[in-house]
Amino acid sequence: MDRIDEHLRWAIAAPVYACAYLVAAAIFWWMARRRGMLTDDVVRIMAAGLVGGLAGANLLQLIATGLPGKTIEGGILGGWLAVVWVKRYLGYTRPTGDLFALAIPAGEAIGRVACFIGGCCYGKTAGVAWAVYDHDAWRHPTQLYLSLAAALCFVVLLTVERRGILPENGLLYLGGMLFCIDRFVVEFFRDVSVTPVDLTLAQLGCCLGFAFFAWKFFKLVAPWNQNRLLRPAH
Amino acid sequence: MESKPPPSAGALIGGIAAGLFAGGIVIWIVTGIIFALIFQAIKATSSNNNLPFILNYVLAVGIGASSIFLRNRNWFMMGFLIGACIGMLGSTAVCNVVVTGLSNSH
Numbered sequence: 324m325d326r327i328d329e330h331l332r333w334a335i336a337a338p339v340y341a342c343a344y345l346v347a348a349a350i351f352w353w354m355a356r357r358r359g360m361l362t363d364d365v366v367r368i369m370a371a372g373l374v375g376g377l378a379g380a381n382l383l384q385l386i387a388t389g390l391p392g393k394t395i396e397g398g399i400l401g402g403w404l405a406v407v408w409v410k411r412y413l414g415y416t417r418p419t420g421d422l423f424a425l426a427i428p429a430g431e432a433i434g435r436v437a438c439f440i441g442g443c444c445y446g447k448t449a450g451v452a453w454a455v456y457d458h459d460a461w462r463h464p465t466q467l468y469l470s471l472a473a474a475l476c477f478v479v480l481l482t483v484e485r486r487g488i489l490p491e492n493g494l495l496y497l498g499g500m501l502f503c504i505d506r507f508v509v510e511f512f513r514d515v516s517v518t519p520v521d522l523t524l525a526q527l528g529c530c531l532g533f534a535f536f537a538w539k540f541f542k543l544v545a546p547w548n549q550n551r552l553l554r555p556a557h
Numbered sequence: 558m559e560s561k562p563p564p565s566a567g568a569l570i571g572g573i574a575a576g577l578f579a580g581g582i583v584i585w586i587v588t589g590i591i592f593a594l595i596f597q598a599i600k601a602t603s604s605n606n607n608l609p610f611i612l613n614y615v616l617a618v619g620i621g622a623s624s625i626f627l628r629n630r631n632w633f634m635m636g637f638l639i640g641a642c643i644g645m646l647g648s649t650a651v652c653n654v655v656v657t658g659l660s661n662s663h
Contacts, residue, residue, distance in 0.1 A: 340647055341643070341644075345573060345574065348569075348573060349566075352569075362563075362564070363561065370625050370639050371625050373643065374618065374639065374642050377617075377618075377646045380646075382614075385611075385614075391610045393646075
């Protein structure tokens with residue numbers, strides 16, 4: 324019976340995951356049109372981001388746990404590497420990070436709901452009023468925490484984008500920092516094993532990720548950067 | 558010089574949706590049967606190992622990567638290949654059920 328329940332849950336979750344990918348692709352498209360960048364090459368770069376992201380998500384999970392599955396950290400890393408490689412292959416030089424900056428949290432906000440339905444990425448046992456019954460115990464609904472955090476991140480980035488206050492790629496680095504912060508915090512409520520330094524592997528990754536994005540962001544908006552306020556006209 | 562029309566969102570998204578379905582169900586079943594037959598032939602079982610997953614992972618990434626190199630502005634086909642890749646990588650359970658069921662039936 325539990326096995327049937329599990330299959331049923333995943334059967335319901337699968338279309339929600341599919342919806343997350345479609346929404347992310349649609350937002351990428353909207354951003355590309357808004358920035359006047361909707362060309363054949365940019366569509367190929369989007370394809371590379373999607374395929375590289377999925378490949379990285381699956382590969383890192385397999386390396387880290389030895390089991391099939393996906394991890395968003397691997398997705399971001401794989402997507403990044405694939406985009407860099409394809410841009411070199413196509414000879415495309417204009418920054419494209421901002422096109423992914425809004426698509427990633429929008430996709431995650433929906434994808435985490437699918438995690439909640441499917442029953443993966445669950446939280447620690449808890450006695451809070453909003454706890455949910457999953458894996459034989461009342462637990463923190465950490466999938467929904469992550470979904471809410473991603474939605475909030477999307478709203479913040481959209482507001483910044485509409486005000487046009489950051490140079491190109493600024494939105495990506497800001498989004499990266501916000502992602503690392505929210506994932507670091509929510510990890511304290513997830514039911515995962517910790518490393519000898521009392522942090523999970525994902526939290527250690529978030530520390531490294533935050534340092535990287537903060538460094539890139541600082542370099543971009545630093546007073547000595549001559550191009551910090553320049554953004555090509557739409 | 559005549560400028561190219563912008564890429565077609567409808568064709569691409571339609572292709573992704575069709576590819577998701579094909580990659581999530583049909584391709585998994587077809588490749589699952591092929592892998593099961595191979596496993597039967599070499600008297601190996603797929604239980605407790607990741608071989609079907611790894612083989613299909615390589616296949617899915619190959620299908621997805623090929624979308625990047627399409628040069629004929631066939632947006633539906635590009636979307637289809639991306640969707641098939643997403644569908645295949647997202648539904649490992651279907652393939653594992655098929656491979657395990659068939660290859661262990663001898």
